Every structure is written in structure tokens, then in C-alpha cells.
Amino acid sequence: MRWIIAGLAVSLLLTTPVMAQEKPWDFTVEAPASVQPPPATAKLKSVALARVFVDMPQGERWATSYSLNGGIQIGRDYLNWESGRSDVAVDQLAPEFSQILSSLGFSAAIGRQLFDTDAKSDLQVGAVITNIGGRLCWACGLTTPGDQARGAVAMSVEWQIYSPLERRVLATIRTRGAYETKESRPGATHILNGAFRENIRRLLNTPEFRDIVLSGAAMTSPASQPLLTPVQFPRPVTVARSIPDATKAVVSVFSNAGMGSGFLISTDGHVLTNQHVVGDSRFVKLKWPDGSEVLGEVIRTDRRRDIALIKASSDKRSPLALRAAEPQVGEAVYAVGTPLDAKFQGSVTKGIVSATRTYDGLPFIQSDTVINSGNSGGPLIDEKGAVIGICVLGLDINGAPAGINLFIPIADALKALALTPAP
Numbered sequence: 001m002r003w004i005i006a007g008l009a010v011s012l013l014l015t016t017p018v019m020a021q022e023k024p025w026d027f028t029v030e031a032p033a034s035v036q037p038p039p040a041t042a043k044l045k046s047v048a049l050a051r052v053f054v055d056m057p058q059g060e061r062w063a064t065s066y067s068l069n070g071g072i073q074i075g076r077d078y079l080n081w082e083s084g085r086s087d088v089a090v091d092q093l094a095p096e097f098s099q100i101l102s103s104l105g106f107s108a109a110i111g112r113q114l115f116d117t118d119a120k121s122d123l124q125v126g127a128v129i130t131n132i133g134g135r136l137c138w139a140c141g142l143t144t145p146g147d148q149a150r151g152a153v154a155m156s157v158e159w160q161i162y163s164p165l166e167r168r169v170l171a172t173i174r175t176r177g178a179y180e181t182k183e184s185r186p187g188a189t190h191i192l193n194g195a196f197r198e199n200i201r202r203l204l205n206t207p208e209f210r211d212i213v214l215s216g217a218a219m220t221s222p223a224s225q226p227l228l229t230p231v232q233f234p235r236p237v238t239v240a241r242s243i244p245d246a247t248k249a250v251v252s253v254f255s256n257a258g259m260g261s262g263f264l265i266s267t268d269g270h271v272l273t274n275q276h277v278v279g280d281s282r283f284v285k286l287k288w289p290d291g292s293e294v295l296g297e298v299i300r301t302d303r304r305r306d307i308a309l310i311k312a313s314s315d316k317r318s319p320l321a322l323r324a325a326e327p328q329v330g331e332a333v334y335a336v337g338t339p340l341d342a343k344f345q346g347s348v349t350k351g352i353v354s355a356t357r358t359y360d361g362l363p364f365i366q367s368d369t370v371i372n373s374g375n376s377g378g379p380l381i382d383e384k385g386a387v388i389g390i391c392v393l394g395l396d397i398n399g400a401p402a403g404i405n406l407f408i409p410i411a412d413a414l415k416a417l418a419l420t421p422a423p
Contacts, residue, residue: 023133024131033177035205037104037106038214040105042214045121045213046107046108046121047106047109048109048124049098049124050090051090051126052090053087053127053128054083054088054132055085056131056132059080059081060080060081061081062079062081062132063132064077065077066138068137068140093193093196096197096200097125106204108121109121123161123162124162124164126159126160128158131156132153132154132156134152134191135151135152137150145186147186149184150181150184150191152178152180152181152191153188153194154176154177155177155195155199156174156176157176157177159203165359165362166303166306167306175206178195179198181194228418230419230420232420233270233419233422235266236265236267236318236319236322237319237321241318242385243334245385246334247336249263249318249319249320250346251264251286251289252286252345253271253273253278253284254284255277255278255279255284255285256279257276258277258279259338259374260277262286262310263320263336263378263379264319266314267317269312270311272310272390273310273376274377274392275303275306275308276306277377278301283298284310286310289345298310299311302416305416307390309419320385321385322386329355330353332352332382333350333389334348334351334382334383335349335375335378335379335380337391339374340372340374341374349369351369351370352367352369353365353366354368357406363412364393365409367405369405370405375391377392378391389410392408394406
């Protein structure tokens with residue numbers, strides 16, 4: 001017997017495999033969990049099931065299998081897990097996940113992949129199935145075909161709750177639930193799915209999940225962050241400069257986390273970029289448009305706002321002006337950065353300000369300016385070469401740009417890092 005298997009390209013953080021029970025088919029089926037619906041007035045975060053992975057070794061014994069003849073059990077045997085460590089087709093389970101959440105008053109969305117910034121949900125959920133035990137009866141009835149089964153399955157699941165906005169796992173939650181049915185159907189998928197559904201219900205009852213979905217308590221809030229000592233940096237000149245000249249202040253950033261972009265904001269070498277560009281690196285390499293390279297030290301970060309400050313030698317280069325005034329919808333803007341590959345450093349794309357948005361209490365500038373992987377951390381500048389935002393997130397549909405891209409307002413980025421231009 002095999003559960004439906006499909007491979008996904010997106011990686012999921014996995015824990016050490018849980019050791020199988022000596023007799024995983026010895027379990028008690030409890031009554032289905034009773035889930036308390038969220039308050040009718042609660043502002044809920046939408047949730048999508050993005051990936052389901054079975055973390056069980058191939059060949060592991062997991063179930064007993066038998067038949068009935070005149071009410072007498074015959075042919076007792078054991079089943080081995082033949083699928084090994086593999087993905088379960090999420091398309092088969094995501095609709096059920098969404099239906100259960102919606103029926104119980106939660107906000108649900110259909111998910112496709114975990115850790116995908118294309119997500120249309122506030123939260124994505126990945127499920128790692130660490131243990132399965134079953135008692136399956138085949139041909140349990142005088143007229144029941146031999147390929148039909150009924151019985152019970154118990155399942156242990158490790159849930160990972162991921163925020164596409166914060167680009168991190170907010171919580172890891174473990175549940176165990178069991179399901180039993182006396183209805184015979186072809187195969188045993190309906191019994192496995194029943195056990196998975198019971199784990200969904202138990203997930204909805206956990207305080208960690210409810211805190212995240214209902215109140216966001218598990219997310220980093222400004223009040224919970226340590227206060228940063230204000231840092232002053234030399235105020236950049238506000239003289240208008242051409243777009244080609246402005247690109248001279250934009251760098252490529254290379255770290256253990258990958259490659260991105262950044263830009264100079266002071267004459268003494270302060271560079272802004274995204275936190276997800278620098279990752280956990282203390283030192284990063286900066287490459288200027290003229291080909292010169294310097295080592296930069298990451299001196300300050302804010303994970304929730306996804307912003308980082310780097311200090312490096314600037315060799316008296318001219319920083320970009322920072323614009324305090326909010327951009328106007330329809331205003332022409334330019335994104336500068338290193339999309340896709342280091343050889344495309346200094347690429348410029350043009351668009352307009354489409355809107356201003358607020359997600360999870362954080363302000364964003366929306367623009368149709370084309371960006372790609374590698375643009376992260378680069379500046380969004382106006383026609384006078386002044387920075388109004390920082391590239392952070394681009395949406396696409398099946399790999400094609402959707403024209404919906406988000407940028408961190410420069411004033412909010414400075415505030416998050418407690419940075420102020422000197423008088």
C-alpha cells in the first residue's frame with residue numbers, strides 16, 4: 001500500500017527522525033478533538049497547507065494486516081512502509097485542510113509550496129509526519145472485495161508554522177491523533193487521511209497555533225525587541241543626481257545566505273540591505289560597480305522589518321540621498337540592484353508607485369517596477385536619485401513577474417535600526 005507521493009522542489013526544515021514504536025499498531029483511538037472556534041470579531045491571519053512530508057525510513061514496519069472469515073480473524077500479517085522519506089501530494093490534502101479550518105471559523109487559503117514568497121496567505125503550514133501505526137482489515141465481510149480495507153490509523157505530526165513576510169518559522173508544534181472507520185473502501189488512503197484530519201483538529205486546539213493566528217503573539221513585536229542605542233550617520237547630500245550616477249552608490253552583497261543588493265547611505269561607509277540577504281553572517285563582501293571589493297561588518301539587524309546595516313570602507317564615495325516625504329501613487333520610480341546573477345550588477349528597471357500597503361502592522365510601498373532574486377536590499381529611488389524604499393519582496397505567477405512588488409519605506413527602515421542622519 002502506498003500513499004500518493006509527489007516531489008516538491010522547495011526544502012522544508014526537518015527534525016531528527018522519531019524512533020518508531022516497538023508495536024506502532026498498539027494504540028487507543030480517542031474521541032475526535034472538539035475545536036473551539038475563534039471569536040467572531042477576531043482579526044484572523046489566513047493559513048494555507050503548503051507541504052506534507054513523511055519522515056519514515058523505507059521498510060519500517062508500521063501496521064498489522066488481516067482478514068475476517070465468519071467473524072474469525074485470519075491471515076495476520078505486517079505491512080512495511082514502502083514509500084520511504086518522501087512528499088505526500090499536497091494537492092490531495094490542502095483542500096481538506098482549508099475546509100476544516102473554514103468550517104471551524106478560521107481563515108484558510110489553498111497553499112502550494114512552503115517558503116515561497118508568492119504565498120497569498122499570511123501563514124504557511126508544513127507537516128512532517130514522524131510516525132504512523134495502523135490496524136487494517138482487508139475484505140472484512142462476506143461480500144467485501146479483497147482490495148478494500150477498514151480499520152484504524154494513529155499518526156504523529158510535527159507542524160511548522162511559517163511566515164512568508166518574516167521569512168522564518170514562527171513555531172514548531174507536535175500533535176498525535178488517531179482515526180477509526182468501519183467503512184471499507186479501496187486501499188487505505190481514506191484511513192490515513194482520517195488520521196491526518198484528526199491531527200489538523202488537534203493543531204487548531206494548541207495555544208501556540210491559536211496565539212499566532214488570532215493575536216500574532218508568537219511573532220516578534222516592536223515592544224518585545226531590545227531597545228537599540230540610536231546611531232547617527234553623516235547626512236547625505238540632497239542634491240539631485242541622475243539615475244546613472246545614482247547607480248554608483250549601489251553594491252552587490254555576498255554572504256553565507258547568498259547574494260543580494262545594498263546601497264550607501266553615508267560618507268563613512270554605512271550600507272543598508274535586507275536582513276535575509278546577510279543572514280547570520282557577521283562579515284559580508286561588498287562589490288562596487290567599478291569592480292572593487294571590500295569587507296563589510298554587519299553591525300545591526302532587525303529580522304521583523306527585514307533590514308540590516310553594514311559598515312565598510314567607502315573610499316569617499318557619494319551616498320544616496322534619503323527622501324523623507326512619502327511617495328505619491330503614480331509617481332515614477334526606479335529599482336537598482338543585482339538581479340539573478342552578479343554579472344547583472346547595476347541593473348535599473350522603471351515603474352510607478354502603485355499603492356501603499358500595511359501587512360502585519362508593517363508599512364510597504366507597492367510598485368510594478370520589475371525585480372528579481374538578487375534585487376533584495378537594493379534601493380527604490382525617485383527621478384532625482386533619492387531613496388524612497390528598499391526592495392524586499394516580489395510576487396510572480398508560475399515564474400513570471402506579476403507586477404506586484406513590495407518595498408520597505410526608507411523612513412521605516414531607519415526607524416527599525418534606530419538610525420538618524422546627523423543635523
